[in-house]
Amino acid sequence: MSFPNPNQTLSEQITKKLIEKGLVSKSSEKKIAQALNQGTMRESDWKVFLEEIINTPKNESNENK
Amino acid sequence: MKINSLQLVGFRGATKPLTLEFDPSKNITMIFGENGNGKSTISDSLVCLCTDEHGSLDDKSSIDRDFYISTSSKPENVLIKLNTDAGVFSAKSPKNGTFIKNPTTGHPIVRHLRRSQITQLIEDQPAKRYEKLGSYIDVSNIAKSEDALRKAKKDADYDLKVAVSTLNNAMSTLEKAWKNEGSPMKSWEDWARTESEKDITAEAKRHALLEEVQKNWASISELKTKLENERKALSSANASQKDTEDKLKEAIKKDQNANEDLLNLLQSAKNYITGKDPITSCPVCNNVIEKTTIVNSLTEKINGMEAIKTLSLQVRKARQETDTRRSVCLSTVGSFHQKLTSIEKTIAVIKEPPYTALMNDLSLIKSENAEAEKINEFLAIYDKMGEMIIAQRQVVEKIKTAIVQNNLIKGQYQSIGESKIKAEKTDKVCKAMDAAIEIVENLRKEFVQNELLAISSDVNRLYQKIHPNEFLGGISLTLKKTTKNSLELNADFHGKKAITPQSVYSESHLDTLGICVFIALAKRYGSKNSILILDDVVMSVDENHLDRFIELLHDDCSDFSHILITTHYRPWRDRYRYNRAPSQKVHFLELRNWTLDGGIRVQNGRIACDELRTALTDTKYFDRQKITSSAGIILENLLDFLSTQYGCKVPRKPRNDYQLRELLDSISKKLMNALKVQHFNKDPAAKKYAPDSLSHETNLKDILDKIKGLAIVRNWVGAHYNYDGSLVSDKDVEEFGKLTLEFAELLTCPDSGQFPDKDKSGSHWETKTGSIRLHPLKEPS
Numbered sequence: 001m002s003f004p005n006p007n008q009t010l011s012e013q014i015t016k017k018l019i020e021k022g023l024v025s026k027s028s029e030k031k032i033a034q035a036l037n038q039g040t041m042r043e044s045d046w047k048v049f050l051e052e053i054i055n056t057p058k059n060e061s062n063e064n065k
Numbered sequence: 066m067k068i069n070s071l072q073l074v075g076f077r078g079a080t081k082p083l084t085l086e087f088d089p090s091k092n093i094t095m096i097f098g099e100n101g102n103g104k105s106t107i108s109d110s111l112v113c114l115c116t117d118e119h120g121s122l123d124d125k126s127s128i129d130r131d132f133y134i135s136t137s138s139k140p141e142n143v144l145i146k147l148n149t150d151a152g153v154f155s156a157k158s159p160k161n162g163t164f165i166k167n168p169t170t171g172h173p174i175v176r177h178l179r180r181s182q183i184t185q186l187i188e189d190q191p192a193k194r195y196e197k198l199g200s201y202i203d204v205s206n207i208a209k210s211e212d213a214l215r216k217a218k219k220d221a222d223y224d225l226k227v228a229v230s231t232l233n234n235a236m237s238t239l240e241k242a243w244k245n246e247g248s249p250m251k252s253w254e255d256w257a258r259t260e261s262e263k264d265i266t267a268e269a270k271r272h273a274l275l276e277e278v279q280k281n282w283a284s285i286s287e288l289k290t291k292l293e294n295e296r297k298a299l300s301s302a303n304a305s306q307k308d309t310e311d312k313l314k315e316a317i318k319k320d321q322n323a324n325e326d327l328l329n330l331l332q333s334a335k336n337y338i339t340g341k342d343p344i345t346s347c348p349v350c351n352n353v354i355e356k357t358t359i360v361n362s363l364t365e366k367i368n369g370m371e372a373i374k375t376l377s378l379q380v381r382k383a384r385q386e387t388d389t390r391r392s393v394c395l396s397t398v399g400s401f402h403q404k405l406t407s408i409e410k411t412i413a414v415i416k417e418p419p420y421t422a423l424m425n426d427l428s429l430i431k432s433e434n435a436e437a438e439k440i441n442e443f444l445a446i447y448d449k450m451g452e453m454i455i456a457q458r459q460v461v462e463k464i465k466t467a468i469v470q471n472n473l474i475k476g477q478y479q480s481i482g483e484s485k486i487k488a489e490k491t492d493k494v495c496k497a498m499d500a501a502i503e504i505v506e507n508l509r510k511e512f513v514q515n516e517l518l519a520i521s522s523d524v525n526r527l528y529q530k531i532h533p534n535e536f537l538g539g540i541s542l543t544l545k546k547t548t549k550n551s552l553e554l555n556a557d558f559h560g561k562k563a564i565t566p567q568s569v570y571s572e573s574h575l576d577t578l579g580i581c582v583f584i585a586l587a588k589r590y591g592s593k594n595s596i597l598i599l600d601d602v603v604m605s606v607d608e609n610h611l612d613r614f615i616e617l618l619h620d621d622c623s624d625f626s627h628i629l630i631t632t633h634y635r636p637w638r639d640r641y642r643y644n645r646a647p648s649q650k651v652h653f654l655e656l657r658n659w660t661l662d663g664g665i666r667v668q669n670g671r672i673a674c675d676e677l678r679t680a681l682t683d684t685k686y687f688d689r690q691k692i693t694s695s696a697g698i699i700l701e702n703l704l705d706f707l708s709t710q711y712g713c714k715v716p717r718k719p720r721n722d723y724q725l726r727e728l729l730d731s732i733s734k735k736l737m738n739a740l741k742v743q744h745f746n747k748d749p750a751a752k753k754y755a756p757d758s759l760s761h762e763t764n765l766k767d768i769l770d771k772i773k774g775l776a777i778v779r780n781w782v783g784a785h786y787n788y789d790g791s792l793v794s795d796k797d798v799e800e801f802g803k804l805t806l807e808f809a810e811l812l813t814c815p816d817s818g819q820f821p822d823k824d825k826s827g828s829h830w831e832t833k834t835g836s837i838r839l840h841p842l843k844e845p846s
Contacts, residue, residue, distance in 0.1 A: 005203075005590075006201070006202055006203055006204050006512070006516065006590075007203065007204055007205070007206040007207055009512070010204050010207050010508065010509060010512045011206075011207060013508050013512065014207070014504060014505055014508050014509075017504045017508060018501060018504060021500060021504065023497050023500055023501050023504075024501075035210065036206065036207055036210045037206060037207075038206055039205065039206030039207070039208075039209035039210060040210075041209075041210035041213050041214070042213050043213050043214075043216045043217035043220060044217075045213070046210075046213060046214045046217040046498070046501070047217050047220075047221070047494065050494055050497040050498060050501060051490075051494060053497070054490065054493045054494060054497065
């Protein structure tokens with residue numbers, strides 16, 4: 001019976017879903033989950049993570065998936 | 066994680082150092098003590114050590130942080146030390162409610178419930194309830210990140226708006242320029258592209274040269290004016306000098322003896338003689354002289370030549386002025402010449418009319434003459450050149466305008482390209498942000514609702530365990546839809562759905578509801594390292610509900626590393642003490658009367674059988690009264706159990722306070738003959754009792770008959786003062802005690818300490834663990 005804190009559980013779920021929907025890169029998974037969990041995700045961070053996929057050529061993006 | 070000991074020094078009621086030794090083989094500790102004996106001190110110490118909260122002090126409206134410190138202690142002496150198999154954790158020297166902790170992290174998780182919290186949990190307004198439980202469903206960090214995402218989306222929307230606006234402006238500007246040019250080519254786009262692709266480097270270079278000629282000519286024009294003015298000034302200075310010199314010559318002509326040289330000589334002689342004291346002879350002719358006479362004579366002659374002196378000064382000044390003017394003129398001539406050379410070089414590069422013609426004119430003054438003469442020659446062609454160069458000004462401006470327009474077109478055309486890319490990219494970012502917001506928002510809402518559903522479901526299950534068949538339940542915790550951070554608590558009541566429980570539930574039902582909510586939360590968000598503290602949570606519960614609550618604790622809380630129960634409710638303790646609850650799984654501690662000098666005093670609590678066993682094996686003192694008294698109470702408990710299970714007949718009493726003899730006589734002969742217990746062996750691998758591995762079977766008639774024969778000993782020795790009691794031998798007392806223990810062991814599960822009170826088979830009673838079966842199920846007819 002081991003439950004992480006709610007922020008941690010939810011941050012992992014959100015990150016997984018964002019990756020699954022191809023909105024963020026798999027390689028940023030840890031960073032995103034940590035920032036969400038700690039509440040340190042700023043506007044600029046969101047922009048960077050979302051642009052990373054947009055700026056990545058399609059082939060590389062598919063490989064990440 | 067197992068707790069070994071808890072040490073308190075100078076903390077609250079621990080006016081004397083206190084060490085609680087825990088039984089590591091048992092994960093439940095019950096600390097029983099009447100109010101004011103130190104229960105909350107012990108539970109608060111664990112809360113202060115393992116959390117940022119302050120236990121029962123948090124309930125007080127005005128917390129004096131000095132409450133942490135015993136009246137006889139000082140802050141620097143306060144110590145809380147918890148020894149576990151996972152390490153030692155300590156907290157000391159509280160200051161303003163904060164302890165110095167070592168280590169600073171990694172403490173066991175403590176879930177702490179006090180009675181006051183139960184009341185608050187149930188009766189508070191939804192917003193207050195959210196505050197209490199918010200930490201369990203707290204996703205505030207996610208909410209912060211979600212807010213940041215929404216702000217980022219707002220910024221991106223603005224960026225997109227700007228990019229689109231820039232694009233439209235650039236397109237509009239180019240279209241306008243295209244129309245101004247007479248709409249050449251098919252469209253403004255074609256024209257703009259062609260224009261922006263044009264290489265205007267050569268034209269720009271040409272413009273730079275022509276512009277330089279214009280600038281140089283402007284400088285030359287300025288220098289020309291300057292030189293003319295300076296030449297006029299020089300001419301004037303020359304005339305003034307000549308006039309002054311003529312006047313001096315005229316004055317000297319009038320006085321033949323006077324001249325400037327003589328004046329200077331006389332002045333020098335006067336200065337020399339005045340300065341010598343004494344002087345008696347002339348330094349030139351050595352004739353005898355008288356100083357005063359000779360100085361007066363010299364002064365008279367000098368004064369006579371004053372006019373010549375003034376004129377001489379004017380001549381010197383006039384000559385200086387002329388020299389200065391000449392020097393300035395020469396300097397300007399130099400600058401003029403340099404500029405002339407510069408323009409000449411620039412014009413030489415421009416191989417186009419009228420500059421080629423200008424070059425020819427300039428070459429005429431390319432002589433070996435001095436600068437001044439060259440300039441004079443240049444000034445001769447100045448006006449002609451000026452006309453030609455100034456006429457070129459319009460050409461230069463036209464070229465400049467063409468270059469500027471081309472650069473503008475290039476800039477706008479480039480801006481269109483860049484803005485298009487930026488707008489497309491920003492649009493993609495905006496869409497990605499929209500999708501991300503949807504994911505974060507939906508998952509957050511879903512998570513909180515699911516958590517509350519899961520908690521509600523568990524609360525419901527736990528509550529049904531304590532209150533089966535009472536038409537209560539349907540407990541639900543839900544977020545209030547209309548208000549942020551408000552938590553509603555609803556329940557069913559005899560067919561009525563979703564009512565607020567505090568409006569119809571009894572106080573004890575609300576108490577158990579609060580406990581169930583807390584346990585459900587503690588279970589869901591605890592871990593194997595969690596310590597569950599129930600600090601005096603039960604006030605007054607009837608026997609049946611208490612038994613179910615105890616069962617719930619043992620069944621549902623086995624995953625906590627440790628459960629610490631503090632209570633002043635004696636019936637709870639006695640359910641364990643008299644084997645009505647799984648006493649073998651619980652470590653008992655009892656708190657004696659607290660005093661300022663003695664502090665918190667602890668003694669190990671015992672179940673009744675252990676007390677009797679100890680009394681029987683005491684080799685120093687054979688306590689007849691204690692043995693018979695204890696055995697009598699234990700027998701009454703055992704017989705109460707049997708008579709209740711079989712519905713035995715006893716004389717009716719207003720209160721069910723039946724005594725030993727009445728209970729013994731309640732067992733009928735038929736039942737006595739049929740009563741037997743079967744003990745089973747434990748499968749070491751499965752750690753369970755094997756129903757097919759019978760260890761031994763015992764008929765209870767023999768032992769009950771023996772007990773009946775000795776039962777009177779209890780009254781004679783253990784309860785009253787009488788002569789007969791003195792006649793009872795120690796051997797009979799010992800026999801009575803041992804038979805009682807033997808009878809108790811026949812009916813008590815060695816693991817849990819409970820009686821065989823479960824009807825699982827329909828043919829016999831058995832203990833929960835399956836260790837003992839009691840036959841028959843019903844009294845034979």
